[in-house]
Amino acid sequence: MTSDEIEVIKARCEQATAGPWKSFIEKRDKFSGSDFIQTGGEDFYLTGATLADQEFIAHARQDIPKLIAEIERLRALVR
Template sequence: MTTYEPPTDEELAAMEELAEAATPGPWFIRFLDDEHAMNLVAISTVPDTGHHERWPDFDHHELVAATLVQQPRYVDVADERWDENAQFIANARQDIPRLLAEIKRLRQLLAEKGRQDLEA
């Protein structure tokens, strides 16, 4: 199991900068299909319709990333966790900013508690 060191303030700032620079959210998983992508699992700025649209019936400008493109096979992770990876990526768009805000809030509380302890 990997162990992680707490992020420094500089690392948190860098993570926040990356999150702010990314395409605005929320992001969603889309299940699309076409003769080139074949069963495309994508991360999109709009929700999935459940119709597995084929291009050109979906707007490629709505796609942020893909976790499965089978024809030709150029996005196809060996462990076959396409849907799980897509869910992780899509959720990261809203989860990372929330986690960063919570870390900052907790650090602020700890700093205030430390000042109170010093004053007592």
């Protein structure tokens, strides 16, 4: 993965709604209503996504910045 590719991913993260994001699944979390992703802004209600898709999307908001930071840390060690 090139540095340019990492910068593009970082830019997408920075432009996305602020986190953390949390996935609420009615059957699992004992909430009444719909399954949704809670964000630092407006909540997301997904259509056609599986529960695993919803979990992945919600966690990506936190996971991707952590992964980028780890890549940058490891690259600095290699230099």
